[in-house]
Amino acid sequence: MSLPNPEALYARLRDQIEKAFPDRSELGLIGVHSGGAWIAERLHEDLAFTLPCGFLDSAFYRDDFSERGLKEAPKPAEVPFEVQGRTILLVDDVLYTGRTTRAIVNHLFDFGRPAKIELAVLLDRGGRELPIDAQYVGKHLPLKSNEAFVLTLDEQGAFRLELEVKPN
Numbered sequence: 001m002s003l004p005n006p007e008a009l010y011a012r013l014r015d016q017i018e019k020a021f022p023d024r025s026e027l028g029l030i031g032v033h034s035g036g037a038w039i040a041e042r043l044h045e046d047l048a049f050t051l052p053c054g055f056l057d058s059a060f061y062r063d064d065f066s067e068r069g070l071k072e073a074p075k076p077a078e079v080p081f082e083v084q085g086r087t088i089l090l091v092d093d094v095l096y097t098g099r100t101t102r103a104i105v106n107h108l109f110d111f112g113r114p115a116k117i118e119l120a121v122l123l124d125r126g127g128r129e130l131p132i133d134a135q136y137v138g139k140h141l142p143l144k145s146n147e148a149f150v151l152t153l154d155e156q157g158a159f160r161l162e163l164e165v166k167p168n
């Protein structure tokens with residue numbers, strides 16, 4: 001499979017968000033560690049968000065935590081604005097089953113009751129197990145269950161995308 005250029009996907013996502021939110025002065029931006037946090041930081045800078053950028057980690061909140069365990073120590077939650085009554089834009093790199101998003105939404109409610117939550121992702125790989133969808137998508141690209149997108153940053157801070165294939 002030829003993989004899309006993640007910088008081109010990012011540009012498409014950024015343009016959708018700029019159009020959907022011409023006034024970003026009250027919009028709360030939250031990136032999901034780790035890939036979503038890198039994307040949110042870029043969006044925050046490129047689109048000059050007013051409020052500081054927030055970050056959440058889904059690790060402790062996933063419903064399959066007991067099966068998956070913790071690969072890395074979860075990063076502390078950073079939500080540097082009032083969540084109560086605010087529109088929140090969550091950002092993640094890949095949308096798959098929807099379980100990470102559900103976990104992040106749960107976690108977010110610990111900070112208050114948002115007016116609305118929307119989701120932006122670089123890649124939607126299909127395979128949903130929950131009724132969750134993204135409003136802003138760089139590209140829909142279905143993968144097989146033994147495949148995974150892996151987003152990294154190169155030395156210059158540019159996005160790199162790889163396909164990881166696990167043996168069946």
Ligand SMILES: O=c1cc[nH]c(=O)[nH]1
Nearest residue numbers: 094096147148149150
């Ligand atoms: O393909 C996938 C699915 C979930 N999360 C990833 O980073 N990649």
